[in-house]
Amino acid sequence: MTSSSLAGAGLLIIWSSISPTEVDEPAFNDWWTNEHLPERLALPSFLRCRRFVDPATSPTATPESKYLVWYEVDDTKALVSPQYMEKLDNPTPRTARFMPLLATLQRCACRVHTSQVRPEFTLSGARGGMVGASMANVSFTPPPDKDACLDGLAVRLMELFAHAAVLAFHVVEQDEETTRAGSQTKSYTGVSQSFQRSGLKCMVLVEFSESIVSPSGQREALKSMVVDWAAAAGSTDVEGNIYGLICAVGR
Template sequence: MPLLGSAAMLLSFDVEASAIEEHDRWHTHEHLPERLSIPGFRRGTRWLASAGGPRYMVLYEVESLATLTSAAYLERLNNPTPWTTRMMPHYMGMNRGLCSVVGSSGFGQGSAAALIRFTPQADQAALLTGWLLDEVLLAIPKATGLGSAHLLQGAQQAPMTNEQRIRGADLGVDSALIVTGYDSISVGSCVTSLCAESGLAARGARQVSAATYQWSYSLDSAEIRA
């Protein structure tokens, strides 16, 4: 599968306008290298909203859920660097999900992406997941302009840490579908179809929200080791 691991951490958030330039510099030159040096972290990717929001989507691909509660990771969260400590108060509306990768199809990663978040209705959750795995995720990589699709499900609560105390309590993630492609119009059309009444909602998804993004920056743990 294209995601590098069986779990992922999905973040979506805004940053105060006055701090955006410094945030992107910090996130590129300190934060991503720090996170990708933690055992079990495989790849981190930052995306910028092109329609909808929040402004940022960040996806960390990790070996397993255990990576996200490991002593090495929690040590970093509880001992933020001076630059991290300065940046945390500028965060707004953080959603942070420690997720299982329920399904992942296609290869590679396009320059355009969509994030669709939703909550399955309890009595239809199995049918909704089956439809997404057996039809949607298999069809997306074959469509013109698209490349890969990933179904994530929130699996555990993120523990409170010093980083989170500085920026305020994070909200979680229930379920999310990430679609990437090489053509932003095709990605947008896919989102429109899935978010129509005949799409996710008709199969038991509630609280459906969507935004589209453009690739900003990625870092792979192999680069850190090299």
């Protein structure tokens, strides 16, 4: 069941947070968006990058601002390619400056299990360039029968398309070996990080047409619905967050 709006069969997802009182946040965003994303897109198998922010973590509400970035790649082999590993072991001056300033960082290389767009876009043939204005990220540790869990969850997630705000959903699973290989490079020297996020093994990513400032309450309710479905399928460590899109850049 795959009619994907993703550019490839692999994803690299990175969560990070910074303290606005200790880090120049505008400079941090300038580096990640205008230097780091173009650098990654110059690699042959990196196809599209997206940056998101958790709007509930503004400097006035919390001591940390939280960000999520995902990179769409041909497949997870791109995340251990010689070209990518060379970049990780030779960070730019600004990368070497900002990475150790992150308050937290979690990194996950993922295989795409299922990716589905709204039926209307499947029929139109316009699905390839679709990018949601906001998204829900639900992470969980699956039960021992992981494949049955993910297959059943993918079928259940089709119910989301009854809601007009849902553009697409993606079910992904962590490639632990690939995650670890990249996380042990020089780019991450001195960075406080975890190979897994609350026991993270798998995720559901739901893309919405509504921006993060839209008054609709659908996103939160739908995120909670996915959390309940993952838990009902026997998953543990289930948690969900809503993020707003900062930018999307592709080839």
